[in-house]
Amino acid sequence: MRKRSLTASRPLNSRRPVKVRKQYPNPPFSEQHQSWPGLACRMEPPPDHGEKSYVGSGRLKGRRALITGGDSGIGRAVAIAFAREGADVAINYLPEEAADAREVADLVRAEGRRVALLPGDITSAAFCRQLVADTMLRLGGLDILVNNAGRQISRDSLQEIRDEDFDETFKINVYAMFWITKAAVPHMGPGAAIINTTSVVAYESSEHLLDYAATKAAIAIFTKGLAKQLADRGILVNAVAPGPIWTPLQVTGGQPSDRIPVFGQETPMGRPGQPAELAAIYVLLATDEASYSSGQIFGAVGGRGGP
Numbered sequence: 001m002r003k004r005s006l007t008a009s010r011p012l013n014s015r016r017p018v019k020v021r022k023q024y025p026n027p028p029f030s031e032q033h034q035s036w037p038g039l040a041c042r043m044e045p046p047p048d049h050g051e052k053s054y055v056g057s058g059r060l061k062g063r064r065a066l067i068t069g070g071d072s073g074i075g076r077a078v079a080i081a082f083a084r085e086g087a088d089v090a091i092n093y094l095p096e097e098a099a100d101a102r103e104v105a106d107l108v109r110a111e112g113r114r115v116a117l118l119p120g121d122i123t124s125a126a127f128c129r130q131l132v133a134d135t136m137l138r139l140g141g142l143d144i145l146v147n148n149a150g151r152q153i154s155r156d157s158l159q160e161i162r163d164e165d166f167d168e169t170f171k172i173n174v175y176a177m178f179w180i181t182k183a184a185v186p187h188m189g190p191g192a193a194i195i196n197t198t199s200v201v202a203y204e205s206s207e208h209l210l211d212y213a214a215t216k217a218a219i220a221i222f223t224k225g226l227a228k229q230l231a232d233r234g235i236l237v238n239a240v241a242p243g244p245i246w247t248p249l250q251v252t253g254g255q256p257s258d259r260i261p262v263f264g265q266e267t268p269m270g271r272p273g274q275p276a277e278l279a280a281i282y283v284l285l286a287t288d289e290a291s292y293s294s295g296q297i298f299g300a301v302g303g304r305g306g307p
């Protein structure tokens with residue numbers, strides 16, 4: 001029997017890396033900066049949230065979801081995917097992000113699903129409690145909570161992080177998650193899902209994101225502990241840990257302006273991820289298909305090591 005030459009044969013998966021690398025934009029990108037909180041519609045190239053690509057199959061039919069930071073980035077991709085899977089959606093965002101939020105609302109309504117636009121500042125505990133109450137009122141219940149809103153400001157030195165900046169980053173990333181989740185849990189029953197957004201920097205910290213990385217580590221541990229606490233109630237608690245993702249977070253100070261052109265180039269895939277590439281993970285964690293997964297951190301980091 002003649003042996004096949006390993007050097008002459010083409011690996012079965014040889015075409016996949018090309019597709020993965022080339023189907024989305026690769027660096028270099030143009031240098032760009034926006035004032036916080038930024039708009040996806042002003043980014044170049046525009047992020048892909050799955051507006052044209054995500055196809056649902058009714059996996060979340062009849063469910064009701066609250067998504068923070070749902071106007072752009074990962075939150076927007078999740079809102080689109082949830083709606084196309086049959087869920088009604090409430091999204092929270094800052095008033096300055098209304099232009100992006102209206103686009104999301106139009107996409108959700110195009111799927112025949114209800115959408116509740118709930119602008120406001122989640123650094124306020126009172127607003128976070130009201131956010132959950134308004135979601136209950138507008139959607140009639142709450143089955144899925146996605147804590148996704150975040151703040152990320154790059155600083156070269158610890159000395160450059162002002163007390164007020166440190167405080168705001170923790171309030172948006174950690175305190176708001178705590179306040180919203182605490183208000184939401186009493187309304188959630190068996191089969192409900194809480195999905196938090198942590199980050200690759202929770203376990204592979206960047207020297208430029210000390211405060212942000214600390215919040216993302218806190219989110220990961222909060223997720224694991226809460227999952228144990230809510231297991232006997234049948235509520236699943238998981239988190240997603242993205243790597244470098246092309247969102248307004250990056251161009252509003254999350255990366256220095258001179259690093260934007262090469263953003264994501266350091267990953268094995270050679271590019272940043274697009275929000276659309278994470279949506280299916282959030283969908284899975286919101287369905288009964290993930291019924292034996294709780295307290296887990298799901299990485300999506302472009303080929304790097306995982307959680």
